[in-house]
Amino acid sequence: MPGLTNTLVPFPDNVPTHPLLVVDYALIVANDEAELDKLWKAATKLGFWYIKNHGAEHEVSNMFDMGAEALDLPFSEKMKYEQGDNGDSFGYKARGTIATDKNGTKDNVEFLNISQDDALAWPSMVRRTYPWTVNKCMEDTITPFVKKSMEVNRTFLEFFERKLQLPAGELLERHDEKELNGGEARCIRTPPKQTSTGVGAHTDFGSLAIVHNRLGGLQVMPPGTDQWLYIKPLPGHAVCNIGDALAIFSGGILRSNVHRVMPPPGDQWRLPRYSISFFTRPGDDVILRPLKGYSQLIMSAVAESPREEYETGSTSKEWISRRIRRLRIKNRAGPQTWYASMGTEHQGVRDMPSKSVAATA
Numbered sequence: 001m002p003g004l005t006n007t008l009v010p011f012p013d014n015v016p017t018h019p020l021l022v023v024d025y026a027l028i029v030a031n032d033e034a035e036l037d038k039l040w041k042a043a044t045k046l047g048f049w050y051i052k053n054h055g056a057e058h059e060v061s062n063m064f065d066m067g068a069e070a071l072d073l074p075f076s077e078k079m080k081y082e083q084g085d086n087g088d089s090f091g092y093k094a095r096g097t098i099a100t101d102k103n104g105t106k107d108n109v110e111f112l113n114i115s116q117d118d119a120l121a122w123p124s125m126v127r128r129t130y131p132w133t134v135n136k137c138m139e140d141t142i143t144p145f146v147k148k149s150m151e152v153n154r155t156f157l158e159f160f161e162r163k164l165q166l167p168a169g170e171l172l173e174r175h176d177e178k179e180l181n182g183g184e185a186r187c188i189r190t191p192p193k194q195t196s197t198g199v200g201a202h203t204d205f206g207s208l209a210i211v212h213n214r215l216g217g218l219q220v221m222p223p224g225t226d227q228w229l230y231i232k233p234l235p236g237h238a239v240c241n242i243g244d245a246l247a248i249f250s251g252g253i254l255r256s257n258v259h260r261v262m263p264p265p266g267d268q269w270r271l272p273r274y275s276i277s278f279f280t281r282p283g284d285d286v287i288l289r290p291l292k293g294y295s296q297l298i299m300s301a302v303a304e305s306p307r308e309e310y311e312t313g314s315t316s317k318e319w320i321s322r323r324i325r326r327l328r329i330k331n332r333a334g335p336q337t338w339y340a341s342m343g344t345e346h347q348g349v350r351d352m353p354s355k356s357v358a359a360t361a
């Protein structure tokens with residue numbers, strides 16, 4: 001039981017944390033004005049918030065067990081499902097295969113990504129195969145988790161579509177579950193007693209993430225600061241965040257904030273850390289660019305603070321694939337490969353040696 005024992009070792013009270021707004025999902029579904037205002041504030045100011053009453057506790061608990069069982073398989077077995085160096089996201093990612101910074105410092109986490117397309121189509125295969133321990137949990141654990149998470153994110157997307165003054169369906173149709181898309185469930189494991197970065201500073205590739213944590217380690221850098229602050233895991237609460245695709249579609253109105261994963265703080269450092277996430281991503285063929293032709297609000301946002309990098313000229317699939325490919329250590333040619341892995345975050349670009357990210361992307 002990977003997670004349950006973890007709750008016995010409390011998150012320390014002497015490390016810097018960042019408070020997040022708590023959004024009650026049940027009130028969002030009920031269209032509660034005050035709660036919707038809170039969600040909008042969270043999505044536009046920091047791009048991170050807690051949700052409670054998401055109704056997926058049972059599925060999440062099963063996912064922690066599923067993830068631990070799969071990641072406990074022999075290394076040689078897991079490697080049969082490795083995502084490889086071509087920019088694919090689905091499958092197993094071994095430790096030490098991606099960079100966490102511009103110097104190419106290797107990551108120390110392993111994870112398993114299960115495609116939304118595969119979870120929904122099971123027992124048919126759409127994207128790829130998975131270890132037997134995953135297959136046996138697909139019907140009872142993974143597909144129900146994916147469906148519940150999709151429902152939560154769809155509710156958020158519907159609301160953002162309205163608030164962004166987009167025609168009904170304009171944002172939702174870019175996340176049509178019937179089209180092949182990058183959506184995936186993920187279990188990450190960090191071994192105990194690590195001293196280096198787990199997942200390097202990044203913004204998420206896709207539209208929305210829901211992250212379930214029992215141990216600390218996730219950190220955000222609040223806008224306008226250069227300080228990393230922990231997000232404290234709260235029992236029964238998940239952390240949601242906006243990814244690059246929504247930041248781009250909205251012309252920057254929705255915020256995709258930089259975050260990373262460090263070893264758990266305090267005594268939690270002695271424990272292995274597991275996290276369970278779900279990522280909603282646009283359809284593979286959807287072009288990532290501001291939807292300014294459909295919304296005066298987005299048009300004004302783009303006019304006020306134009307950002308060249310929002311006109312990506314790429315499809316969602318190309319965007320994700322480029323970033324993963326550039327993160328893989330095998331593909332690294334130097335610091336420029338790290339810069340070329342970046343999304344809308346520009347933290348590291350300040351000390352970038354050469355002039356253009358696009359030139360190496």
Ligand SMILES: O=C(O)CCC(=O)C(=O)O
Nearest residue numbers: 188204211213218261275
């Ligand atoms: O493990 C976590 O808490 C967050 C992981 C994360 O940011 C990611 O997988 O994109």
Ligand SMILES: [Fe+2]
Nearest residue numbers: 202203204259
């Ligand atoms: Fe992330």
